[in-house]
Amino acid sequence: LLVKTEEQIAAEQAWYGSEKVWLAHKDGFSLATLLKTETGALPEGKVKIKLEHDGTVLDVDEDDVEKANPPSFDRAEDLASLLYLNESSVIHTLRQRYGGNLIHTHAGPSMVVVNPVSTPSMYSEKVMHMFKGCRREDTAPHIYAVAQTAYRNLLTTRQDQSIVLLGKSGSGKTTNCQHLVQYLVSIAGSTGKIFSAEKWQAVYTILEAFGNSSTSMNANASRFSQIVSLDFDQAGQVASASFQTMLLEKLRVSRRPEGESTFHVFYYLMAGAESTLRTELHFNHFAENSAFGIVPLSKPEDKQKASQQFTKLQAAMKVLGISAEEQKALWLVLGAIYHLGAAGATKAGRRQFARHEWAQKGAYLLGCTLEEISSAIFKHQAKGALQRSTSFRQGPDDPTSGDRPKITALECLEAMASSLYSELFTLLISLVNRALKSSQHSLCSLLIVDTPGFQNPRLAKRERGATFEELCHNYAQERLQTLFHERTFVQELERYKEENIELALDDIESSTSQSVAAVDQASTQVRTLARTDEARGLLWLMEEEALQPGGSEDTLLDRLFSYYGPSEGESKGHSLLLKSEKAQHFLLGHSHGTDWVEYNAQGWLSHAKQNPASLNAAMLLQDSQKKNISSLFVGRTGGATVLSGSIAGLEGGSQLALRRATSMRKTFTTGVAAVKKKSFCIQIKLQVDALIDTVRRSRVHFVHCLLPKVDTLSGDVRVLSGPSPRPGDGEPHGESCDTGLMQLDVALLRAQLRGSKLLDALRIYRQGYPDHMVFSEFRRRFDVLTPHLTKKHGRNYIVTDEKRAVEELLESLDLEKSSYHMGLSRAFFRAGILPKLEEQRDEQTRRNIMLFQAACRGFLARQSFKKRKIQDLAIRCIQKNIKKNRGVKDWPWWKLFTTVRPLIEVQLTEEQIRGKDEEIQQLKSKLEKVEKERNELRLNNDRLESRVTELSSELADERNTGESASQLLESETSERLRLEKDMKDLQAKFDAMKKQMEAMEMEVMEARLLHASELNGEVDEDDTGGEWRLKYERAVREVDFTKKRLQQEFDDKLEVEQQGKRQLERKLADLQADGEEAQRTVQQLKKKCQRLTAELQDTKLHLEGQQSRNHELEKKQRKFDSEQSQSQEEVQRERSQREKLAREKDMLTGEVFSLRQQLEEKDLEMCAVNLKLEQLEAELQDFSSQESKDEASLAKVKKQIRDLEAKVKDQEEELDEQAGTIQMLEQAKLRLEMEMERLRQTHTKEIESKDEEVEEIRQSCSKKLKQMEVQLEEEYDEKQKVLRERRDLEAKLLAAQDQVSHRDVESEKRLRKDLKRTKALLADAQIMLDHLKNNAPSKREIAQLKNQLEESEFTCAAAVKARKSMEAEIEDLHVQMDDISKAKIALEEQLSRVQREKNDLQSRMEEDQEDMNELMKKHKAAVAQSSQHLAQISDLQSQLEEATKEKQEIQEKLQSLQSQLEFQEQSMVEKSLVSRQEAKIRELETKLEFEKTQVKRLESLVARLKESLEKLTEERDQRTASEVREKEQNKRLQRQIRDIKEEMGELAKKEAEASRKKHELEMDIESLEAANQSLQADLKLAFKRIGDLQAAIEDEMESDDNEDLINSEGGSETDSEVEDRVDGVKSWLSKNKGSAKNLSDDGSLKSSSKEKPASHTDLLTPPPFPFFLR
Helix, strand or coil, X not given: CCCCCHHHHHHHHHHHHHCEEEEEECCEEEEEEEECCCCCCCCCCEEEEEECCCCCEEEEEHHHEEECCCHHHCCCCEHHHCXXXXXXXXXXXXXXXXXXXXXXXXXXCXXXXXXXXXXXXXXXHHHHHHHCCCCHHHCCCCHHHHHHHHHHHHHHHCCCEEEEEEEECCCCHHHHHHHHHHHHHHHHCEXXXXXXXXXXXXXXXXXXXXXXXXXXCCCCEECCEEEXXXXXXXXXXXXXXXXXXXXXCHHHHCCCCCCCCCEHHHHHHHHHCCHHHHHHCCCCCCCCCCCCCCCCCCCHHHHHHHHHHHHHHHHHHHHCCCCHHHHHHHHHHHHHHHHHHHHCECCCCCCCECCHHHHHHHHHHHXXXXXXXXXXXXXXXXXXXXXXXXXXXXXXXXXXXXXCCCCCHHHHHHHHHHHXXXXXXXXXXXXXXXXXXXXXXXXXXXXXXXXXXXXXXXXXXXXXXXXXXXXXXXXXXXXXXXXXXXXXXXXXXXXXXXXXXXXXXXXXXXXXXXXXXXXXXXXXXXXXXXXXXXXXXXXXXXXXXXXXXXXXXXXXXXXXXXXXXXXXXXXXXXXXXXXXXXXXXXXXXXXXXCEEEEEECCCCHHHHCCCHHHHHHHHHHHCCCCHHHHHHHHHHCCCCCCCCCCCECCCCCCHHHHHHHHXXXXXXXXXXXXXXXXXXXXXXXHHHHHHHHHHHCCEEEEEEEECCCCCCCCCCCCCCCCCCCCCCCCCCCCCCCCHHHHCCCHHHHHHHHHHHCHHHHHHHHHHCCCEEEEHHHXXXXXXXXXXXXXXXXXXXXXXXXXXXXXXXXXXXXXXXXXXXXXXXXXXXXXXXXXXXXXXXXXXXXXXXXXXXXXXXXXXXXXXXXXXXHHHHHHHHHHHHHHHHHHHHCCCHHHHHXXXXXXHHHHHHHHHHHHHHHHHHXXXXXXXXXXXXXXXXXXXXXXXXXXXXXXXXXXXXXXXXXXXXXXXXXXXXXXXXXHHXXXXXXXXXHHHHHHHHHHHHHHHHHHHHHHHHHHHCCCCCCCHHHHHHHHHHHHHHHHHHHHHHHHHHHHHHHHHHHXXXXXXXXXXXXXXXXXXXXXXXXXHHHHHHHHHHHHXXXXXXXXXXXXXXXXXXXXXHHHHHHHHHHHHHHHHHHHHHHHHXXXXXXXXXXXXXXXXXXXXXXXXXXXXXXXXXXXXXXXXXXXXXXXXXXXXXXXXXXXXXXXXXXXXXXXXXXXXXXXXXXXXXHHHHHHHHHHHHHHXXXXXXXXXXXXXXXXXXXXXXXXXXXXXXXXXXXXXXXXHHHHHHHHHHHHHHHHHHHHHHHHHHHHHHHHHHHHHHHHHXXXXXXXXXXXXXXXXXXXXXXXXXXXXXXXXXXXXXXXXHHHHHHHHHHHHHHHHHHHHHHHHHHHHHHHHHHHHHHHHHHHCCCHHHXXXXXXXXXXXXXXXXXXXXXHHHHHXXXXXXXXXXXXXXXXXXXXXXXXXXXXXXXXXXXXXXXXXXXXXXXXXXXXXHHHHHHHHHHHHHHHHHHHHHHHHXXXXXXXXXXXXXXXXXXXXXXXXXXXXXHXXXXXXXXXXXXXXXXXXXXXHHHHHHHHHHHHHHHHHHHHHHHHHHHHHHHHHHCCCHXXXXXXXXXXXXXXXCHHHHHHHHHHHHHHHHCCCCCCCCCCCCCCCCCCCCCCCHHHHXXXXXXXXXXX
């Protein structure tokens, strides 16, 4: 968390207080301040604002006002991090970043790139390496970050990745595509560096030349869609690459909108061809006009640029391995297309060329005759093939379609030229893929999709309508937008629904399916050619109208409007298809209705017709007389590489490329596509389907490219594409861009944001859980963050419930509850949580690897040391052998052996060498044979694999064709049965009608006969005749009357119905007006609701952010508290170490003093020995003067002298050793003193550094102390009781310990004195023995020796007594240990009694549970004291071990005495004396053995004491567990027994006590507030006194007395300075309350400072407040 300065905090508070908003208007938006008004002062829906730039106060609609973010978010790197997410805030952030030359911005998981006018200096090799290996969260927004994220996901998941670029034409999609490819190839690398940056630059140079042209929107616009496929191997390197292209705008060769140019390569070729090539292409003279509009450039600078580009194009082809012959074939085809355009075609009469001389040149370049090319273009030999291709529809040349307009000669010529260029472009993509393919094994792929952007001529201020090709490109962009909507909204919501995650989201608007359906919605009846009422898209309607007689663009548009246009009574806002005022024009709303494009449908039906000339282009190229042309095109069509000329680049160089080609072929051969794949219109849909299906199989990353403004595009269209005329491809200007160029068109940017639904995507990203992971994968990946769980369960623990394990893992990670959600099969996380966990995982993994490396290095060092030891041993062995060799090298037999031995082995080695050479030759021949077979098998395998692939694709095609044919057959059968049934019904109706008609004819005949008889007067005038006449007349009158009555009724009903109709029409109009008004209000309310919901969600997210921030702060606080406690423990540890070092120093000084005494004694002995030596030398001189001595006595004296000299040397060596040990001890003492001084200095520094932290913590601690005081006062009485008992026990234990230590020290001192005394006696005995050696034995000397032996016996008796006393003391120690154990038992009994009392007290209230916890802590402290007792016992054991060592030394002395006695026996001493000495020695040995047994007994006793202590601890644990169970049982019983009245009484008491305490606390708070000011003044005075005290102490520290005083006051009063100050505050607070209470160690109040002296560190630090108040 970044720490903000006070100025930043003040600025943010001022911002939030002023409530800044954006006022959106037609020119953009302005910053304003929302003014508060009284209720009812403004109309509903109006707010009052004040503009920031001029201070104008306005009343505006609240819908036009959007909340503004603080200035700290002006250049936010991620739009999802904005506090308020709305259009104006997003555009403001993009504009601020764009002004700072920061064109890339994160938008949740996607990337937004605003195309710069000039290329900034942010694309370089150095910048690439900055992003290498980084995570998305660790880097700034950049197009390289998208590539790195996709590459990282590819390596970690081994899943295919895709990067899809979306945006308008001219927004920089192709440039970003090139940057993506360059980054991936540069960072990932390739095996053997076969994919260099130069090669990729050459690829894009060729593609731009052959596939780009100048349009009204972009001077270097791509006119085809492409998929760049990079296949990666197991190591993450690029194994192979390929291009797939589709939707090539091939008609641009011959026909294009006014003011636009054809493909760049034509201008490059005409301007840059050298003289030889120009002559061969007949480009020495150009035609004045061309039917295709291809004319050479007129400006010299344009010609120069085009010539440079042609040179660059040739160099690029050379880099890609395209040979000169292949290049020549490409130039020949391009030249032929130009000459065909120059030849033209006749407009009337016979279809033929207008200028045959230019046609002759074109035929020559293509390698055919004029007659062949003329017949291929105009005479349509491919009629049979055409009829076969339109198998289920009526052919255009059938007799029934004779009323259709004939294809003109110019249309045939245009079809031939466009087909030739399409074949040429497909061949070029094959050559590029040939240069990029590799046979290496690939694991997964990364696809980059680049399609032409949205085209709208009105945006470029062109009055023309959009063409059919622009509709195709816009349709492809719509499909990609639909894919973005599906991945961002639909799949996320479905996943939440599947995992039972409830998420409150706004109503997500539908995707662009309506505008897409208006173009490509398919029909269910494939073979039906009649105009049915079933809705179909524009492409299908074009196919039908092109085949139907009388079909035209008008009927096409009428049918389209009937299906997708607005219905009667429906408002036009609900439809995305509208009629235009111009004839044969219509409007289609792209990007959710934000981008309306007017299309001109004139001549569109010609696109749906299959021109026969286009089918002859491939055949013409294959049958060319020029070998370089025919070999290229025949070789290309040898395999199934092209799908009806639709998709180029399906040649499979790797397994993944073959798989992609198979999936695309399946798109063209499944279902409806199997029948309609020959149709040009339906091919468009199938190509886009293949593109979407390929991308849908991978994980998609979206990059939204935004167009900043249109001013730079609306100028004159450039015919030439320079080196890099694309916006953003100029020379780099770095940060020095003109500010005028950095302005944005806000309306255009707002429309693009609305069309891409970027804000809705950001909203669902912020509110939802975008990151998710399966339970098992999450646990496996992040289990390393919780090592305690691994230790708890063990590494081989089998997880049965993954969800429960993940929940436990998340709880241990201490994540906030709102940051994650548990689904049914996976865990979902808020944005940013998984990256944090990944970072923690990386840190933990790094730490583990470092530990592992340390262990490995230690192991290697040990192995190296062992190796060195072995080497040392080997060197010694070699040295030994060399020494031996030197000893025998001059030996004659050795010379003979070394001379003969090699001669014997020469013959053997030569035979062995010959045998080995023969074996090597055989193995080489076998290896060559195996390699040859292997290469043959590899070639066969590759050939068979390609054959299998072709056969499988053909089989799939045939199978799909058979399935589609069977489906069509079934549909035909059902249709025929239905028609037969209808025919039978109609036949029955026809028969019935025929019978009825015959009856009516009979009646008519009778009436006619009757009438004729009346006219002829054949009827008699009798009564019967009159009667019949009267009846007839009456019937006629009745019929007339009935007619009049029915007519009158009909008129009345008609009038009533007309009146009702008029009323209903009026009502309908009123209802429609009301409905429209209601709809408008609903829309307004919906917008308001959406705005309020968005603000509510933003506020909720802000609240969650604050909660997460608080959670992080709490975690840091806990971490700080733990670190503080650790530092306190370290201080306590350091103090104990200082005390221990002081004790060791005292021990060492004592040892040094004793060693010095021993050295003085040795010096005295040396003086005595020197005196003896002088005496002996004098005696020797006397002996030498006496010549009467014999040689035997002289030899004896010499021997004695040598013995004495040896003894003197031994004693000197012992003295030297003693002096060395003394020197080492002095050095150790000096080193310990220096270490103590260093520790003291570091300790003082740490205390000074921690004083500052304590000052910061003091305020928080004082607050906590105020809260704790209430609890401490309630617990004080019972704690005092327990403390008194504990103090008594501690006093007893300390007394016992002091007695034990005191007695041990006394016994040790006494034993040491006895040892010194025995050593002195032994030295005297040794002197006497030496004297006896030198002099002959006499009675007087024997007496003296007897006296000395008696003294030695006396000393031995004293040693025995001392040993007995020591044994008695040891027995006393045993007794004391028994007393200690009894005291411990009594302590445990007392503790159990306290526990019972506490259990009794616990029944009063539930708060006494805290007291129980305190007592448990005290019990643990007692157990810790018992462990200290164990440590003391171990110290006693070490002391006993030292005593045993001293006894061993005594034994060694006795052994030396025994050897001296043996020597004395040899020197003719009395045997009785020797036997007595031996008896004494045996007695001493028995005593030593007895002491050994005593030591063993003591050790066994210590072991038993340890076991008993462990048993006591186990019993204590069992008792605590039983106490816990008893407590729970007591609680249940007490809750059942407790009466309601007693509870009410206790509650009343608690309430009264609480009110009393509340009153006391209020009084205390008032007193504290009153004393706060005085404390501040006292604090200043205190720090002043601290400075004076520190100066005085530093002066006094120089003297030894002060040093002793400081050492004597070394005991620290508390564990750390934090506790001193806290305790001072507590004591002062307790004194203010009038209660002189002293609390226990951990954080409670202590007694006054007079009880214990302050330490040296206490004098250097400021004492607590009461020190100054006193």
